[in-house]
Amino acid sequence: MRLRKKWWARPEMEQSPLTVINPQEYKGKWKEEFKNENPIYLELGCGRGTFLCEHAKQNSNINYIGIDLKDEVLIYALRKLIQEELTNARIIPTNITNISEMFDENEVSRIYINFCNPWPKDRHNKRRLTHTRFLNQYKQFLKPESEIWFKTDDKDLFEDSQVYFKENGFNIEYITYDLHNSDFQENIVTEYESKFTSLGMKTMFLLAKLTVVSE
Template sequence: MRLRKKWWARPEMEASPLVVTNPREYKGKWIEEFKNNNPIHLELGCGRGQFISRKAFVNNNINFIGIDLKDEVLVYALRKVEKEEVENVRLIPLNIAFVSEIFDENEISRIYINFCNPWPKLRHNKRRLTHSKFLTEYKKFIKPASEIWFKTDDKCLFEDSQKYFKECGFEIKYITYDLGSSDFKENIQTEYEEKFSKIGMNIMFLIAKLK
């Protein structure tokens, strides 16, 4: 669905110290931006921010960075973060294809990918955020033994992603085809997940660890 342009979104974001609109200037300097040595976790496609705002609230010893392309979406993530009154979050409006341009080697300790576009057509598979093409880019800036936490409701994407992770030197540390009924206790739901879990859709989840 095409988003209606919200001309007020960018000015509101630029007025906040929690939004970084020039992220390439922070490459290798994110610790300085957060003013501490805490680990940095990255959410790719943070959407309206329910996941990252709640995650930051219950983990004040971790710094979080959320990336999404559209101001019209990211501005609502900003509002959720502000409502939680957390300071350990930064939001970045950016095309994820350029993510390796804003982080230096070993800057990120964990990546979250929640309900990314499944790009089901074969000719579009390389656009998947779990595709080997993207995983190779992430390896440029994640620490050794870092984890990627991945959630989806698309079984084809989930099973293809397992192959991508193994091809790129990750091992599947945890996996479930029904997160809601699993023994995994650390889950925080996204807006999308909350909606579809209520109508009985299975959410698939895995943790892939870099060897």
């Protein structure tokens, strides 16, 4: 469903100190922004922010950054953070394509990718957030032994992603084709996940750890 443009969303976001409009200017300076030395976790495609907000509430000793292209959904993520008075999270309204320009070497400790666009056509595969094209960018700023947590309901994307991770220096530490009936205990349900689980959808999940650092 196409989102209706909310012209008021960007001005409202720009007024909040929790919104980072020019993330390239913060490269290598994120600890200064958060005013602490805590680990930084990214959520790529954070949508309305339920997942981001819940993580930030449960882990005050971790800094969270949610990135999404759509102001129309990101404004609700911001409002959730403000309502919960969370200071350990930021939002970035931008395209993820050039994410390596936003973070410096060893600046990020974990990435969450939840239900990203599967881009099923072969000519579009490189747009997948788990594709080699993006993994090589993540490796430029992930710390050694950092993790990527990946959830999807698309089997082709899930199986192709396993190949991408293995070919790019990541070891798959945990994998399940049915997360909600698995023994994994640390899942936080996204809005999308909650809706489609009620319709019988199975969530696939893997945890990949970076074992090789690119030069």
